[in-house]
Amino acid sequence: MTEALQKELLARFRDSIDNLDAALINIVAERFRITKQVGEFKAEHNLPPADPDREKQQVERLRKLAADANLDPDFAEKLLSFIIEEVIRHHEQARK
């Protein structure tokens, strides 16, 4: 395979990755828009910022969705934890 063809094939893969990353950012942005509203709602009604039962359900559901999509469930869980930690940090700031 020529180097030019290698570069073209790599560029095609990268265009797909760039499109998926843009989708990812917009979904995460929308998720934060909603969790921000949840945070304000919880602060307003004196509800606790974290909800361990809900989080446990989310993790179980996400692991199943990941397995169905052939994504490592452990990685999916770590990714969700990473996002939820940021959400809780925002909720705690909203209560101050």
Add this chain to the structure above:
Amino acid sequence: MTEALQKELLARFRDSIDNLDAALINIVAERFRITKQVGEFKAEHNLPPADPDREKQQVERLRKLAADANLDPDFAEKLLSFIIEEVIRHHEQARK
């Protein structure tokens, strides 16, 4: 506001979050499907698994997309780093 109404409003927010999480998982799964192909392609043609220039461009682009979507660019960058680290780990495994 009654407790029943509070619960209903919270349930509505959570349905949106669940839908977004399912979309997120599927996008990340598709991203891994492609980066797995990239990893195999790079291993096959003896190309280096990491590409610092490409990663720098991705980070700059993502930070701009995040800012446009009103998402904290620092968080978007951390999230992408988290995903890319996992991808590099996969690529290194593929070369073994």
